[in-house]
Amino acid sequence: MISKYRNLGITAIAVASMTAVLAQTGANSVASGHREILLQTTQSWNGKPYTHYPTGQPQLTTIKLTIAPHTALPWHTHPFPNVVYVLSGTLTLHDKASGKTHIVHQGQAVGESVDDVHRGESGDEPTVLLITYAGTPGVPTSVPATGEKSEY
Numbered sequence: 001m002i003s004k005y006r007n008l009g010i011t012a013i014a015v016a017s018m019t020a021v022l023a024q025t026g027a028n029s030v031a032s033g034h035r036e037i038l039l040q041t042t043q044s045w046n047g048k049p050y051t052h053y054p055t056g057q058p059q060l061t062t063i064k065l066t067i068a069p070h071t072a073l074p075w076h077t078h079p080f081p082n083v084v085y086v087l088s089g090t091l092t093l094h095d096k097a098s099g100k101t102h103i104v105h106q107g108q109a110v111g112e113s114v115d116d117v118h119r120g121e122s123g124d125e126p127t128v129l130l131i132t133y134a135g136t137p138g139v140p141t142s143v144p145a146t147g148e149k150s151e152y
Contacts, residue, residue, distance in 0.1 A: 039085075044114065046100050
């Protein structure tokens with residue numbers, strides 16, 4: 001009889017230990033995630049190819065930028081490639097030299113231009129952007145055009 005209870009005790013300890021191990025992982029199964037490529041490009045929205053990339057230690061910077069309704073950002077440039085994802089609202093991009101425009105809607109991504117003076121403009125509601133820059137330490141992510149205020 002003692003042997004019977006002893007076996008039950010050992011079984012209970014084994015089950016409890018296994019449950020603790022499973023609880024620590026927090027996962028019910030192992031599977032690959034679903035990938036959706038939002039942007040993969042070798043050129044900016046205005047059709048100009050990315051021709052160079054900074055040297056030195058890489059530094060990624062991601063910012064969330066909110067633009068009030070009916071607001072144009074100051075004219076500016078970027079010294080290296082970056083991607084903009086529109087979380088909400090719409091963004092109209094303007095290229096100063098060519099006059100080209102491009103509208104980016106909620107849920108869309110776009111590659112911004114490098115070394116070209118441009119700006120973004122919001123629509124009827126606030127525009128919220130997620131912007132990721134692939135740069136290097138000590139180099140600003142945005143450079144105001146001559147006589148302009150900072151973009152952010």
